[in-house]
Amino acid sequence: MVKFDYEYYSRPTLSVAKELIGAYFVRKRRGKYLVGMIVETEAYRYNDPACHAYRGMTERNKVMFHHGGFLYVYFTYGMHYCANIVTYKEGFGEAVLIRAVQPLEGIGTMAKNRGVNSGKHTPVLTLTNGPAKFAEAFNLTTKDSGTDLTGASIFLTHGISVPPSNIAAATRIGIRAAVEKRWRYYLKDNEWVSKR
DNA sequence: TCCACGATCGGCT
DNA sequence: GCCGATCGTGGAG
Numbered sequence: 001m002v003k004f005d006y007e008y009y010s011r012p013t014l015s016v017a018k019e020l021i022g023a024y025f026v027r028k029r030r031g032k033y034l035v036g037m038i039v040e041t042e043a044y045r046y047n048d049p050a051c052h053a054y055r056g057m058t059e060r061n062k063v064m065f066h067h068g069g070f071l072y073v074y075f076t077y078g079m080h081y082c083a084n085i086v087t088y089k090e091g092f093g094e095a096v097l098i099r100a101v102q103p104l105e106g107i108g109t110m111a112k113n114r115g116v117n118s119g120k121h122t123p124v125l126t127l128t129n130g131p132a133k134f135a136e137a138f139n140l141t142t143k144d145s146g147t148d149l150t151g152a153s154i155f156l157t158h159g160i161s162v163p164p165s166n167i168a169a170a171t172r173i174g175i176r177a178a179v180e181k182r183w184r185y186y187l188k189d190n191e192w193v194s195k196r
Numbered sequence: 197t198c199c200a201c202g203a204t205c206g207g208c209t
Numbered sequence: 210g211c212c213g214a215t216c217g218t219g220g221a222g
Contacts, residue, residue: 042203050203060218078215080204097203132204142217174203196204 001157005150009068013087013094016068017043018185020085022162025101027138027154034109034138036101036128037159040186040193042172044084046092049177053093063146064093071154073135073145080132083140085149085156099173099184101128102192103137110137130194162187 001024009016020038027034044051052074053064063072067090073083084095103110107124114137116122128134135141140154147154169182173196186193 044203052203055219058219074203075217076202077204078202078217080202080215082203084203099203126206130204172203176202 001159003150004069004156004158006067006069009085009087009149010089011068011087013043013045013096014183016085016087017041017096017183018164018167020096020098020156021167021185021187022160024104024157024159025098025138026157027140028152029139032106032109034106035104036110036134036138037104038098038101038156039190040098040100040184042097042099042185043087043094043183044097045094045183046088048181050172050175050179050181051093051095053095057093061093064095065091069149071140071144071147071149073140073142075142076132081135081141082131083135083138083144097131098134099131100186100192100194101134102190103128113137113139125191129192 020041023038025036052061057065063070066086068087070086072086072095073081084097086095088094110127114122128137149155166188168186168188170184172184
C-alpha cells in the first residue's frame with residue numbers, strides 16, 4: 001500500500017476530498033491496526049464561512065495552516081470529536097472532514113471504542129457512519145490533533161480505485177454558512193455513508 | 197471575565 | 210421529526 005505524502009495532501013482541497021473516497025485510513029496501536037475505507041468526506045476551504053479557519057488562526061485551528069498532511073481534530077457539542085485531513089498549501093487553512101468509513105480491520109476494537117460493552121448495543125453498521133462515530137471508533141481526540149500523517153501511527157494509503165462516476169457530490173451537513181456549496185463527496189450505493 | 201453556540205448522536209414521540 | 214446532553218472555544222465587552 002502506498003502511504004500518501006505531503007505532496008499528495010498539498011494539492012487543491014476539492015481534488016483531495018474527492019480522491020480520498022476509497023482510500024484507507026490507518027491507525028496503528030500496540031502492533032494492531034485499525035483500518036477503514038473512506039466513503040464520505042467534506043471539503044472546507046479558504047474564504048469559506050463554514051470553515052474553522054475562516055476567521056484566522058487560533059489556538060484550536062492553528063494546525064490547519066500547515067501545508068497538507070496533518071491531522072486536525074476538534075471537540076464539539078460538548079461530547080464529540082471530528083477528524084480532518086489538512087490539505088493544500090501552508091497558510092490557507094484548508095481541510096477535509098472524514099465523515100464516514102467502512103471498517104476493514106480491527107472491527108472488534110472499533111466496537112469496543114464505541115461502547116458496545118457499556119450497554120449501548122451499537123449495531124455494526126452504525127460503528128463509523130458519521131464523523132463523530134468515526135472519531136470515536138478510531139479513538140481520535142484533540143490529543144491526536146497535529147499528528148503528522150506521513151508518520152507511523154496514523155496515516156492514509158491508496159485503497160481501492162473509484163471511478164469519478166461512482167462518487168456523488170452534495171451539500172455539506174450540519175453547517176449554517178455557505179450551505180449551498182456541494183463540497184460533500186460520498187461513494188454511491190455504500191451502506192456506510194452517513195444518514196440524514 | 198462572560199456566554200452563546202457548535203462540521204453530532206441517540207433516544208423518544 | 211424533535212430534542213436534550215455537555216463543554217471547549219473564541220468573539221464580544
